[in-house]
Amino acid sequence: MRQLGWIALTVLCLALTVLLVVWPDLRELRRGKVWTVTAIDAASADLAGVTVSVDAARAMVLPGSPDRAVLYLRMGLAGQPETLRSWLACDIGLSDGRGRIWRPLTNVAGLEIIAALGDEGDTTNNCDQSRIMAPEDGSPSMSVQAFLVPSDLLDELRLRITGFAVRPEALSLPVRPVLRPPL
Amino acid sequence: MIRIAPLLTAAAAAVLLAGMMLTNPDYNSAVRPFETRVPPGETGQTRLIGGRIEGWRTADRISFPAFGSLRQRDTQAMFLIVDLKLFGTTDSTMLRAGWIGASGRRYDTTARISGAFLQIQDLWLQPGLESKAIAIFELPEDEIAGGALMLSDRIDAPLDGRLRLAAPVDAPSHVDHLELDG
Numbered sequence: 001m002r003q004l005g006w007i008a009l010t011v012l013c014l015a016l017t018v019l020l021v022v023w024p025d026l027r028e029l030r031r032g033k034v035w036t037v038t039a040i041d042a043a044s045a046d047l048a049g050v051t052v053s054v055d056a057a058r059a060m061v062l063p064g065s066p067d068r069a070v071l072y073l074r075m076g077l078a079g080q081p082e083t084l085r086s087w088l089a090c091d092i093g094l095s096d097g098r099g100r101i102w103r104p105l106t107n108v109a110g111l112e113i114i115a116a117l118g119d120e121g122d123t124t125n126n127c128d129q130s131r132i133m134a135p136e137d138g139s140p141s142m143s144v145q146a147f148l149v150p151s152d153l154l155d156e157l158r159l160r161i162t163g164f165a166v167r168p169e170a171l172s173l174p175v176r177p178v179l180r181p182p183l
Numbered sequence: 184m185i186r187i188a189p190l191l192t193a194a195a196a197a198v199l200l201a202g203m204m205l206t207n208p209d210y211n212s213a214v215r216p217f218e219t220r221v222p223p224g225e226t227g228q229t230r231l232i233g234g235r236i237e238g239w240r241t242a243d244r245i246s247f248p249a250f251g252s253l254r255q256r257d258t259q260a261m262f263l264i265v266d267l268k269l270f271g272t273t274d275s276t277m278l279r280a281g282w283i284g285a286s287g288r289r290y291d292t293t294a295r296i297s298g299a300f301l302q303i304q305d306l307w308l309q310p311g312l313e314s315k316a317i318a319i320f321e322l323p324e325d326e327i328a329g330g331a332l333m334l335s336d337r338i339d340a341p342l343d344g345r346l347r348l349a350a351p352v353d354a355p356s357h358v359d360h361l362e363l364d365g
Contacts, residue, residue, distance in 0.1 A: 068312055093275070100310040103275035107307065150311040 034091070035168035037160060047171040050079035050087070052161055053140060058117045059177035061151045069151040071177055072117035075159065076140030077130055084134045084141070087163025090127035094147055094157040094175065101160065104145035113146035116183060127161075154179070214341035221348045229344025231276045231336055232308065234269035236348050237315075239355040241327065245319070248365030249298030256295050263320040264361065265332055271308040277337040278303050280318040283347070284326030289333070293321040299363040303334075317363075327355065 038045070044053030056074040071094070077084060093101040104110065104126065114122070123142045125133065130143035149157060154177055162170035221227030226235040242262045246255040256262075263282065280303045282290040292304055296319050303316040318332060327350070334346040 068309075099273070101274045102309055105307060107305075148307070148309050148312070150309075153311070 031164075031167050033168060034160070034162055034170040037170045037172050039158070039172040041174060043173065044076075045171055045173060047162065048087070048166045048169065049083040050077055050163075051140070052077060052159075052171055052173065054159055054173050054175060055140075055142065056119075057175045057177035058180050059149075059151075059154050060117060060180045060182055063182040067151055069149055069154055070113045070117070071147040071149055071154070071157070071175075072113055073145045073147065073159065073175065073177075074118070074122065074142060075127070075145070075161075076142050077127070077134065078138060078140040079134070080138060081134045081136060084131045087131060087165055089164040090131060090161065091164060091167065091170070092127050092145070092159065092161045094149060095160040095172065096153050096156050096158075102147050102149050102157070104147060109148075110146040114144050117146075117180060118144055131163075216335060216339060216341065216343045216345045218345045218347050221346060223349045223352050227346050227348060228272060229346050231272055231274055231344065232269065232278065232334055232346050233272055234267055234334065234346065234348070236265060236332060236351060237268050238266040239351055240264045240266075240361065241324075241355045241357045242359070242361035244360045245296055245299075245363060246360065247296060247299035247363040254298065258321050260321055261324045261327065262293075262361070263322060263327055263355070265318045265320075267303065267316045267318060267332075268313060269303075269306070269308055269316055269334075270313045271310040273310055275310070276308045278306055278308060278316075279335050279337045279339060280304070281333040281335075282318075282320045282322060282326070283331045283333055284322060285329040286326060288326065290320050290322045290326070293319050295321065296363070298365050300365060 044051055053076045054073065055076050057071065059069050059071045061069045093103045095101050105113065106126070122144055123130070125141075125143045126145060127143045130141040134141040157175050159173045159175050160170055161173075217229075219227050219229050221235070224235070226233065242264065244255060244257050245262055246253055248254070280292050284290060292302070296302065301315060301317050303318045306314055306316045308314060330350050332348045332350070334348065336343060339345070
């Protein structure tokens with residue numbers, strides 16, 4: 001009986017040691033991914049003190065490749081500048097019901113999509129630039145993004161947004177793009 | 184006999200411990216990406232990347248348009264051009280390709296053909312969309328046969344997936360001069 005006690009104590013110490021060692025990794029894993037997505041059906045919602053809004057979304061099916069579409073998204077982030085800066089970085093993408101994520105294009109093609117589907121005088125800021133350069137009065141700071149997505153998912157896609165320091169929480173808003181005829 | 188048993192137990196424990204310490208992998212080995220090996224001509228898939236080799240060619244010289252003029256690149260080795268069909272799976276991914284030569288050496292895609300269309304290092308793979316791409320390498324001729332193409336996320340993140348596509352069984356077609364679109 002006494003030996004069993006020692007064995008139990010050893011196992012307990014081992015478990016505690018393992019927990020102590022993996023604890024920082026578990027915290028890093030929790031922060032490194034989106035685990036909890038709050039889905040809202042309105043065009044704007046709050047996340048960690050910041051109001052996120054989808055201002056405009058337009059899509060165009062590519063004439064030569066009808067299976068794919070380009071999507072333009074203008075969104076706003078409103079909140080206190082310190083709160084926006086505390087996000088550290090934007091983590092945004094379009095998601096579908098299967099959990100797949102399409103990230104904004106940050107290449108020349110992305111700029112061309114924004115030029116083709118955006119408005120005259122649009123901002124050229126991306127999410128992170130709008131976050132860092134937010135107005136002091138707390139009014140929305142706009143940004144534009146371009147995506148390449150499967151055309152059959154246009155009605156299904158939602159904006160998933162969070163910040164590096166806000167994860168594992170994230171917000172999901174409907175995009176509802178207006179379809180534009182091919183240029 | 185009673186005294187020998189604990190000694191043997193301690194010795195066995197010491198041997199086991201030494202064995203564990205000697206075979207304990209270093210950090211980089213322990214967290215290296217998982218490799219998915221794909222036989223010639225077949226399609227493979229990892230968490231982020233799916234695809235197959237559609238064909239392969241070699242050339243001594245490549246020309247391509249860039250910035251409004253025709254560029255030409257010669258090599259003292261051989262250009263290997265691998266034609267690929269790829270598809271994204273779960274998340275938009277920028278890719279990195281390498282050729283594992285017959286000797287085991289790894290060659291990165293050449294940067295000397297910058298500007299030609301469809302190069303894999305310029306491709307942004309999107310979930311649910313198929314894309315054609317080419318990977319161009321500059322390497323010794325004896326590294327081509329028996330080699331394999333390694334595809335990974337550009338960051339090649341720890342504990343993620345790599346796709347190792349075996350070279351086609353047939354020998355690559357050869358042209359002296361290959362013209363690519365820009």
